[in-house]
Every structure is written in structure tokens, then in C-alpha cells.
Amino acid sequence: xxxxxxxxxxxxxxxxxxxxxxxxxxxxxxxxxxxxxxxxxxxxxxxxxxxxxxxxxxxxxxxxxxxxxxxxxxxxxxxxxxxxxxxxxxxxxxxxxxxxxxxxxxxxxxxxxxxxxxxxxxxxxxxxxxxxxxxxxxxxxxxxxxxxxxxxxxxxxxxxxxxxxxxxxxxxxxxxxxxxxxxxxxxxxxxxxxxxxxxxxxxxxxxxxxxxxxxxxxxxxxxxxxxxxxxxxxxxxxxxxxxxxxxxxxxxxxxxxxxxxxxxxxxxxxxxxxxxxxxxxxxxxxxxxxxxxxxxxxxxxxxxxxxxxxxxxxx
Numbered sequence: 001x002x003x004x005x006x007x008x009x010x011x012x013x014x015x016x017x018x019x020x021x022x023x024x025x026x027x028x029x030x031x032x033x034x035x036x037x038x039x040x041x042x043x044x045x046x047x048x049x050x051x052x053x054x055x056x057x058x059x060x061x062x063x064x065x066x067x068x069x070x071x072x073x074x075x076x077x078x079x080x081x082x083x084x085x086x087x088x089x090x091x092x093x094x095x096x097x098x099x100x101x102x103x104x105x106x107x108x109x110x111x112x113x114x115x116x117x118x119x120x121x122x123x124x125x126x127x128x129x130x131x132x133x134x135x136x137x138x139x140x141x142x143x144x145x146x147x148x149x150x151x152x153x154x155x156x157x158x159x160x161x162x163x164x165x166x167x168x169x170x171x172x173x174x175x176x177x178x179x180x181x182x183x184x185x186x187x188x189x190x191x192x193x194x195x196x197x198x199x200x201x202x203x204x205x206x207x208x209x210x211x212x213x214x215x216x217x218x219x220x221x222x223x224x225x226x227x228x229x230x231x232x233x234x235x236x237x238x239x240x241x242x243x244x245x246x247x248x249x250x251x252x253x254x255x256x257x258x259x260x261x262x263x264x265x266x267x268x269x270x271x272x273x274x275x276x277x278x279x280x281x282x283x284x285x286x287x288x289x290x291x292x293x294x295x296x297x298x299x300x301x302x303x304x305x306x307x308x309x310x311x312x313x314x315x
Contacts, residue, residue, distance in 0.1 A: 001168070002068065003027070004093065006086055007077040008034060008043070008059075010131040010264075011103060013139035015075050015174070017043040020054035022172035027068065032061040034136035046134070047141035049173065063089040070095040073165075076113075080106040080279035087113040094121055099157070099165070101150070103127050105197075106279025107190055107287075110153050120156035123165070125149065126185035129175075130261055145257045147175040151182025187238050191227050191246065192254060194281045195220045198301045200263025201275065202308065208259025211251060219297065221247060226295040227284050233291040265305065269312045277305040 001024045005016040008030030020026040020043070030038060042055040060066060063086075071093055078086055083104065094100060094117055102109045103125040113122050129144035148169065150162055162178035169176035179185060196207045199216055203209075210216045228243035230236075240246040265275045281302045288295040 001025070001072040002070070004066075004068075004071040004074045004090070005029065005077065006063070006074065006090065008038060008137065009077060010133040010139045011127065012075070012077040013043050013133065013137060014045050014131050014141060015077065015103070016056055017045045017052055017054045017139075018172040018174055020056055021052060022168075024172075025057050026054075027058040027060070027066065027071070028056050029060055029063055029066075031136075035059055035061045037135075038137040041137060044138045045141060046138070047131070048144065049141045052173075066093070069093065071098055074098060074100045076100065076102050076104065078104070079274065080104050080109055080112075080276050081274065083109045084112040084115060087116040091116040094118075099123055101125055101165075103148075105189070105193060105276050107186070107283035108279060119154060120152070122152070123150050123157065123162070124153055124182050124186060126182065126189050128189060130258065132267070143258050143261055144175070145254065147177045149177055149179050149182060149185045151179045151185070153183050155180055184237060184239050187231070187236065190280060190283070191224060191238070192250070194227060194284055194298070194301075195223045195250075197263045197265045198277060198281050198305050199223075201265035201269055202301070202304050204266055205262075206259060207255060207261050207263075211255045211259070219301075220250075222297040223281070223301065224250070226288070226293075226298050230284055230288045230291060230293050230295065233293050234287060269305075269309050272312060275305060275309050277302055277309070281305070 003019050003024050003026045005012045005028045008028045016026050016028045038059050042053055045052045074090055076086055099121055100117055101123050110122055110124055126149040128146050130142045131139045132142055134140050150165055166176045166178045199210050225243040268275045281298050284298050285295055285302055
């Protein structure tokens with residue numbers, strides 16, 4: 001398959017490396033500062049999935065530099081705030097058999113992309129393995145809590161085709177499954193990230209430490225209960241009937257395998273990059289305001305992360 005990977009950060013490096021090694025023709029779009037090294041040394045993945053290195057067919061720093069006019073698969077791994085701009089830029093490469101995979105954090109990516117790409121061409125992916133960018137073109141997989149899940153938010157893509165794509169990724173070495181309930185998986189990750197990614201960025205400790213400390217554990221509980229108030233008001237279904245059932249699963253099953261993990265949002269702040277807070281807790285706050293639901297803890301968390309982002313950026 002002809003594959004285009006937009007964003008050669010931690011996640012994009014993993015996908016471009018594994019798909020290339022599986023025999024697919026992979027083109028990557030990455031940051032200008034990383035391009036020369038990737039062209040020279042290729043991409044590399046280390047960590048819990050072993051050590052792998054691959055050369056990409058083509059690497060560019062701008063979508064406008066692409067010479068191919070069409071791809072079978074376009075994988076988007078950029079930050080959520082860039083989704084709409086990227087969707088507009090890649091829309092001309094979306095052919096009759098092309099599908100666009102949004103493997104991103106947060107809420108609203110599907111809606112942003114659908115402004116320029118037909119909804120029946122867009123798949124969402126719930127990615128719950130952790131990867132850190134060690135250097136340009138080098139990513140380390142640190143943890144995996146579950147398979148990647150692929151789906152169409154409005155079920156506009158057949159389950160058979162979803163399964164075919166899942167097989168492609170599994171053969172490449174990335175555990176993946178298909179689902180007709182992708183938004184339940186997406187919301188599960190939004191809840192998880194809204195509680196841990198934001199607090200991890202503020203307090204600069206691991207997820208396990210956040211859960212163990214009574215003060216931050218209380219904040220986690222309040223964040224999650226507020227989110228479930230919003231979900232109930234907007235009739236959004238998840239795999240859990242209420243906040244209490246989610247919290248029981250959260251502490252028993254979700255925290256343990258990721259207890260040593262540190263927030264990607266913290267890595268962004270320390271590197272002077274913009275975070276995705278607006279698409280996690282910020283999205284919850286926006287939905288809450290639209291529905292008249294009070295979410296004071298989430299509001300404060302959003303303000304604290306944005307303030308920390310601002311102060312670190314202007315140092």
C-alpha cells in the first residue's frame with residue numbers, strides 16, 4: 001500500500017517504521033529540523049517492542065512538496081489543534097479508495113477533518129500505547145495498555161473493511177482491532193487523559209504517584225465525576241454506566257500498567273510546545289458550558305495548564 005504519515009513525532013515514527021518494514025511504500029511528513037537526519041539514518045523504534053530500523057521511501061517537511069498525487073492510507077498523528085489545517089492540505093490526495101486515519105488525542109478531530117474530507121473516508125483510532133521521541137526519527141515504545149482500536153464515528157465504513165485495516169496493522173506488528181463503538185473508546189481515553197495528562201503536567205510526577213497521593217487522587221475523582229455529569233447531560237454513552245464504575249476500573253485496571261508513565265503534556269511544556277489541553281479538559285469545559293453543567297475543577301485545571309504552558313514558552 002502507498003502510505004502517507006503526517007507527523008514524524010513519537011507515534012508517527014512508530015507507524016512509519018513498522019509499516020515500512022512490513023513492505024508498504026511509506027512517505028513521511030515531519031518537522032524541518034528532523035528531515036535531514038531521517039533522510040540519512042531512516043526511522044528507528046526501540047523499547048518494549050524490540051529494536052527496529054527502516055528507511056522511508058520519501059521524507060518531506062511540507063505537504064506541498066509531495067510528488068505523489070494519491071495514497072491508499074493517510075495516517076495523521078499531529079496535535080489536535082492542527083487537524084483542520086492538515087485536513088485541508090491533504091484533501092487533494094484523498095482518492096476513491098483512500099482512507100484517512102486520525103490517530104490523535106482529544107475530542108473534535110473527526111469534525112475538524114470532515115470540513116474538508118468526506119466523513120466516509122475518515123477513521124478514528126484509539127491509541128493507548130505510549131511512545132517517547134528520543135531523537136529525530138527515533139521513538140521508544142514504553143508501555144501498552146490495550147490494542148489500538150479503529151472505527152468510523154458514524155459507522156459509515158463497513159466492519160469488514162475496518163477488520164482488513166486491522167489485519168494490515170497487526171501484520172506490521174502494531175496490535176489493532178476494529179470496532180463499531182469507536183467513540184466509546186475515544187471517550188474512555190479522553191476521560192483518562194483529562195484526569196492524568198493534565199495533572200501530570202501540573203505536578204510533574206508519574207501517573208502512579210498521582211493516584212497514590214490523597215490530594216491528587218481527590219482531584220482525579222472530582223475531574224472524572226464532572227466529566228460524567230457532562231456526558232449524562234449530552235446523552236453520550238461510554239462503556240461505564242456512571243462515574244463510580246469508571247473510577248473502580250480506573251484504579252484497578254488502567255493505572256497499574258501505566259503507573260510509571262509521565263504525561264506527554266508535560267513533555268510538550270518542557271519543550272516549549274503547545275499542549276492539547278483545549279481538546280481534552282478544554283473540550284469538556286466547552287461542552288459543559290453549552291449544556292449549562294458546572295465543572296469548576298476542570299475549569300481550574302485547564303487554566304493552570306494553559307498558564308504553565310504560557311510561562312514556560314516565554315522563559
